[in-house]
Amino acid sequence: MNSAEVKNRVVITGLGVVAPNGVGLPAFTNAIKTGISGITYHQDLKDKGFSCCIGGIPTVSEEKKLEYLTPLQLRGFNSTSILYGCMAGIDAWKDAGFSVDENSSPDYDSGLIFGTGTSGIEKFRDAIYKIDAQQVRRLGSTSVVQTMASGISAYLGGILGFGNQVTTNSSACTTGTEALLLGFERIKAGKAKRMLVGSSSDSSLYTWGGFDAMRVMSYKHNETPEKGSRPMSATAAGFVPGSGAGAMVLESLESALKRKATIYAEVLGGNINSGGQRNGGTLTAPNSEAVQKCITNALLDADVTPAAIDVINGHLTATSKDSLEIENWTKALGRKGSDFPYINSLKSMIGHCLAASGAVECVAAVLQIKEQFVFPNINCEDVHSEITALIATDKIPTKMIKKDITILAKASFGFGDVNGCVIFKKYEESLTGLDR
């Protein structure tokens, strides 16, 4: 075998998260174990005439911002997606055991793929108002870097001094899971030793407005925000918008072992595909055949049988498509009823973080493997009858359960009929990297 054919094993050695129900790994871990909702009522949504007036926004103080960005970086700063992404990314890098030093030499073995939907939409709004008022010169130097899609990767790349690929991907609600798989492929191919991967999304009514107009957000729980996000529930009434960022440090097993790094889990494989907006797929609806193919191809890539899956972390947004997603999982795995794996949706606690959802949810998935638990589906005491017809109700836990998890499948699906599925495995030290 020549060196080009050597496929590196890839492990996760660092995590960072900024979520509506917990900022930072300890707070987030506690929140997902205990089922804490991060969904609250927002008067500004009401004032602007939104039907859905609830959403998930991470709590970040001014002091907290200064732990990550300098006063100069915060001058004229108005991009929560970049803020959250920097926080999660820096946290993940430090969690992996690295330091942040503005005078370091470029690290040509480390890169990053950090996705977003739009960048700094509030900053973009400021710029548009100034330009329309014939004040284009008043934009100063801060507009471009905060509103370019790759703003987040540009900020993080400079803060961390990365010299490998530094880029941004964008594939709607699949973005974060896609970023992880792109980084995984790059390390597996030997083109980088470490890739910081993740995604972020703004806390902004300008991001959320279009979804409200499409009537896909829930307007039935404005008085009971914490009950609003109800994936798989009979009373699910649309998704609740969220925001935040998730980040993971992917590393070749060789590099991680050499550094004696803490290993959270192994990325065994995955698949990214599209339904081509054919066979029932549209700009906004999935082609089920492609969803199933994505899952089965992910299992093939990971060399894992459907029977080996212990837990699924679904996309499951709390729209009418939840039962179709469950049906696709049952068909792809050939498992149903009480033979179906445990399944959960983080969106019950934090809403749908859109471009950030895949990354925040992958962080939660990896925590479940590392700490061997299945987080609860809150607000799912009334499972939809179309879902109980497919899988046993006890496979949708509403309280945290402790469980030995070896294999976990996580999927994300997005507008544009795009799909991503990743297979995580518990890392066992006895496997030295020579046996696969």
Next chain:
Amino acid sequence: MTKEEIISKLTTLVKPYVQNEEGFKNMNEDTDFINDLEINSANLVDIILDVEDEFKVEIDNDSMEKMLSVKATVLVIQEKMNA
């Protein structure tokens, strides 16, 4: 407004952008923003906007290009204030 008053206000304005604290401590009429204070060249446009707000003047493109040092900036500010 005297030259000293202008320099004093200018010192406060450039402070957030300074990357070389030693150069800032010794800031004087001959100080160059990029070479002595290591201000990121992209931030020069921000300093000019801050100058406009502080001194209630409007600075045209030709004048902007000259504003690379304290001395040149003071001259531009004086010229615009007296215009």
